[in-house]
Amino acid sequence: xATALFLYALQVPQETIEADFTxxxxxxxxxxxxxxxxxxxxxxxxxxxxxxxxALKPEHLHMxxxxxxxxxxxxxxxxxxxxxxxxxxxxxxREKYLL
Numbered sequence: 001x002a003t004a005l006f007l008y009a010l011q012v013p014q015e016t017i018e019a020d021f022t023x024x025x026x027x028x029x030x031x032x033x034x035x036x037x038x039x040x041x042x043x044x045x046x047x048x049x050x051x052x053x054x055a056l057k058p059e060h061l062h063m064x065x066x067x068x069x070x071x072x073x074x075x076x077x078x079x080x081x082x083x084x085x086x087x088x089x090x091x092x093x094r095e096k097y098l099l
Contacts, residue, residue, distance in 0.1 A: 006071055008075055009085070009093055018058040019094050 007017045038052045045053070065075065072078040079085040084092075 001061075004064070005075070005079075006041055008065075009079065009090055011094065019063055021061055022056055022058060056066055 004017050004021055005019065032054065036047065036054065039045065039050045039054070040047060043050070068075050068078045072081060076090075079090070
């Protein structure tokens with residue numbers, strides 16, 4: 001979620017943010033496999049059920065962003081109020097990380 005917010009701050013398109021988020025399902029699979037085995041034993045769920053329950057899905061990002069927008073009016077307002085990142089700081093981030 002933090003990475004999604006960082007990418008948003010850099011004005012990365014939402015589709016790209018979602019693709020990056022869900023790609024973690026693939027890249028974290030070896031590490032998750034160990035965790036999922038333990039969850040299977042604790043919950044009685046089978047492997048597919050655990051994978052489905054724990055999968056990173058675009059809907060999770062939609063809920064986060066809509067919750068932020070509902071509470072703060074915009075993601076930019078959230079950055080300002082909760083993180084102390086205003087227009088000046090966003091400009092610095094974009095200059096530093098974008099070509």
